[in-house]
Each structure stands twice: as structure tokens, then as C-alpha cells.
Amino acid sequence: MKKVKLGNSELEVGEISLGCMRIHELGKKEAAYVIENAMDAGVDLFDHADIYGKGKSEEVFSEAIDMNDDVRENMKLQTKCGIRKGFFDFSKEHILESVEGSLRRLKTDYVDSLLLHRPDALMEPEEVAEAFSILKESGKVRHFGVSNQNPMQIELLQKYLDEDLIVNQMQLSVVHTPMIDAGFNVNMSHDPAIVRDSNVLDYCRLNDITVQAWSPFQHGMIEGPFVGNKQFPEVNAKLQELAEKKDVTDSAIAIAWILRHPAKIQPVVGTMNPERLRDIVKASDIELTREEWYELYRAAGNELP
Structure with a gap:
């Protein structure tokens, strides 16, 4: 790794x-x-x-x-x-x-x-x-x-x-992206433009503070996982497509999406399933293209301005 x-x-x-x-x-x-x-x-x-x-x-x-x-x-x-x-x-x-x-x-x-x-x-x-x-x-x-x-x-x-x-733990997953959304929607009047965290991601990058991403597979705070969840068909279809393309699991792709960000974010995964963890850590060997990263972001329901 x-x-x-x-x-x-x-x-x-x-x-x-x-x-x-x-x-x-x-x-x-x-x-x-x-x-x-x-x-x-x-x-x-x-x-x-x-x-x-x-x-x-x-x-x-x-x-x-x-x-x-x-x-x-x-x-x-x-x-x-x-x-x-x-x-x-x-x-x-x-x-x-x-x-x-x-x-x-x-x-x-x-x-x-x-x-x-x-x-x-x-x-x-x-x-x-x-x-x-x-x-x-x-x-x-x-x-x-x-x-x-x-x-x-x-x-x-x-x-x-x-x-x-040295660390700030923040919730982040492909379906929970307020740290990222406002950065796309500067000076706009719709909901994604609302700065909810005082630009914490950019602040941490500027000050050499590692962001650790908690609940990287969750939607909401305690609602449950989005990976494999029928409530999120579009993002799961894209996760599965990329997983098949790169010969890994959909969970590994969800983590690779976080790792692709240049802030060097460290995901904190909570699985107690050894086999699943072995599959997840394969994300460290995957690098999504810029296009693939944005495809996943949009598949999660986010619109680019």
C-alpha cells in the first residue's frame, strides 16, 4: 500500500x-x-x-x-x-x-x-x-x-x-461531498453554492493538515451504506462499471475516488470483514482518470455548473 x-x-x-x-x-x-x-x-x-x-x-x-x-x-x-x-x-x-x-x-x-x-x-x-x-x-x-x-x-x-x-477527520464519500460542492459553484445562488464548512478542505491543504475521511461508504450520518444500495442506482452502476474495468470491487472504486483527490485524504474504513478489507485496500493501486472521477461525482447526483 x-x-x-x-x-x-x-x-x-x-x-x-x-x-x-x-x-x-x-x-x-x-x-x-x-x-x-x-x-x-x-x-x-x-x-x-x-x-x-x-x-x-x-x-x-x-x-x-x-x-x-x-x-x-x-x-x-x-x-x-x-x-x-x-x-x-x-x-x-x-x-x-x-x-x-x-x-x-x-x-x-x-x-x-x-x-x-x-x-x-x-x-x-x-x-x-x-x-x-x-x-x-x-x-x-x-x-x-x-x-x-x-x-x-x-x-x-x-x-x-x-x-x-496534524489531522482533521471529516465525513466524506462520493455521495456526501459538501466539502467539494461549493468549490464548483462559486458566486451562484442555488443550494450547492452554500459554503457549509468554511472551506475546510482548502484550509487543511494550505495548513498541511491531513483530512481523514470517515464513513466513506455511508450516506447521511447513520442511514447506512450507499454501495450496493438500490436507492442509489446511478452511482452504483458507475461504481460497478469501473470496478469491472479495473478488476476490483465497487467498494475499492469508492475509496479510489477519495484517494484521487490531490489533498492526499486518508479514508478511515470501518469494515470488520477481512476479505472485504483486502478488496478495499486494492484502491491504493488504482488511479482513476480525471474523467472517471467526474463521472462518479455526477453519477452521485451532482451537477456541474
């Missing part, structure tokens, strides 16, 4: 990562096979969050691979914090407590990256900066990032930090 650098850090990882939200649903043997299969396929960044499975996902992950120093040095671990029951919390106390809990569950001394999961309207950036400083100096977190944040939210936080944020 091709590699990508996370932001301006020294972290070089496979350009497709594995999201571990559902790994708590597996038994130890099944989970171990998922992780080992992923690493054999070149996936070496594993994305967690303190809320996944109410913490169980991190536990199952570490138990499945019998976490030890030899295993740990061959992978990158990322986790997220800030979502609590009914509210968001970027307080210093919660960030520090959350990281301690994740390290305990993951059975490791450090995580390679910590992301703030959802924007907290009550965030005090000085307090976040203090928490990040403590975690960095103690060696418990090596790099920091955010998730679902717009440029001004990132700027506000970055003002108080001693180091650059």
Missing part, C-alpha cells in the same frame, strides 16, 4: 486506515484476525475513540493482539475524546482522564495521535492547550488533531498550541 504523511509530522502510514468502532462486537479470535489481516494488507493506523463500544472497542483491540512492545512498534494508534452522554467536553480534566482511560484499555504507554472528537461550544483553548502540553511532555500523546471542525475553530485552538495540529 502507498504511504501518506499525517500533516507535517514524521508519521508515515498506509493511505487507508482502519476504524475500530465496531471491533467490540467480535470475539478475541475474530478481532485478532481482523487486525492481523489489516496489517498484512498494509493498514497500520488504527483509529479508536473513548466512546466506541463505551470503551470496549479499545479493550477488545488490545486483548485480541496481546498488546506488547513488539506488536506496538509496528502500528500507529489514534484515539479521540470529547463526546460525553448528552454533551461535549474539552475541559482539561476530561481530556486527561479520557487519555488515561484509553491508554489503560489499549495497554500502551502512548498514542500516536489524539483527536478532539466533536466541537465543544464551551471550549476554552487555553485549557485544551494546557492538557495537550501535559500529555506531550509526559510522552502519553505524540501528536494532536481534531475531528469535524471548521477552519476558525481550528485557528482558535491553534493560536494557543505549541505545535501544529
Whole structure:
């Protein structure tokens, strides 16, 4: 698999990562096979969050691979914090407590990256900066990032930090493209022209922040996959056409569409099916033509101005 650098850090990882939200649903043997299969396929960044499975996902992950120093040095671990029951919390106390809990569950001394999961309207950036400083100096977190944040939210936080944020996780798939739509429809008065995210994709490119695409197979937030879904006949027909042409699966084409963007976006795939993951990572060896990329964009229901 091709590699990508996370932001301006020294972290070089496979350009497709594995999201571990559902790994708590597996038994130890099944989970171990998922992780080992992923690493054999070149996936070496594993994305967690303190809320996944109410913490169980991190536990199952570490138990499945019998976490030890030899295993740990061959992978990158990322986790997220800030979502609590009914509210968001970027307080210093919660960030520090959350990281301690994740390290305990993951059975490791450090995580390679910590992301703030959802924007907290009550965030005090000085307090976040203090928490990040403590975690960095103690060696418990090596790099920091955010998730679902717009440029001004990132700027506000970055003002108080001693180091650059390296990641911003954002929802992106061929059927969920608000980050891209407005860029085509500058100074127009119809709905696709609405800038919903303060041009976050261009901002992240300008500031060397890696965009990680979550839910790359989903439509809506939790409505389910669009790949193979009869509700999306045109985009699925185009996915299948390109899959047959390039001798891969339709899911690999959906990921190749994201990888084709010059922003070097890193998809976070959440499949717990080892065979499907092996098929998906073949996207790293595919490069869609410019015409094919636009064909998929239009097949998803988008009109060019």
C-alpha cells in the first residue's frame, strides 16, 4: 500500500486506515484476525475513540493482539475524546482522564495521535492547550488533531498550541461531498453554492493538515451504506462499471475516488470483514482518470455548473 504523511509530522502510514468502532462486537479470535489481516494488507493506523463500544472497542483491540512492545512498534494508534452522554467536553480534566482511560484499555504507554472528537461550544483553548502540553511532555500523546471542525475553530485552538495540529477527520464519500460542492459553484445562488464548512478542505491543504475521511461508504450520518444500495442506482452502476474495468470491487472504486483527490485524504474504513478489507485496500493501486472521477461525482447526483 502507498504511504501518506499525517500533516507535517514524521508519521508515515498506509493511505487507508482502519476504524475500530465496531471491533467490540467480535470475539478475541475474530478481532485478532481482523487486525492481523489489516496489517498484512498494509493498514497500520488504527483509529479508536473513548466512546466506541463505551470503551470496549479499545479493550477488545488490545486483548485480541496481546498488546506488547513488539506488536506496538509496528502500528500507529489514534484515539479521540470529547463526546460525553448528552454533551461535549474539552475541559482539561476530561481530556486527561479520557487519555488515561484509553491508554489503560489499549495497554500502551502512548498514542500516536489524539483527536478532539466533536466541537465543544464551551471550549476554552487555553485549557485544551494546557492538557495537550501535559500529555506531550509526559510522552502519553505524540501528536494532536481534531475531528469535524471548521477552519476558525481550528485557528482558535491553534493560536494557543505549541505545535501544529496534524489531522482533521471529516465525513466524506462520493455521495456526501459538501466539502467539494461549493468549490464548483462559486458566486451562484442555488443550494450547492452554500459554503457549509468554511472551506475546510482548502484550509487543511494550505495548513498541511491531513483530512481523514470517515464513513466513506455511508450516506447521511447513520442511514447506512450507499454501495450496493438500490436507492442509489446511478452511482452504483458507475461504481460497478469501473470496478469491472479495473478488476476490483465497487467498494475499492469508492475509496479510489477519495484517494484521487490531490489533498492526499486518508479514508478511515470501518469494515470488520477481512476479505472485504483486502478488496478495499486494492484502491491504493488504482488511479482513476480525471474523467472517471467526474463521472462518479455526477453519477452521485451532482451537477456541474
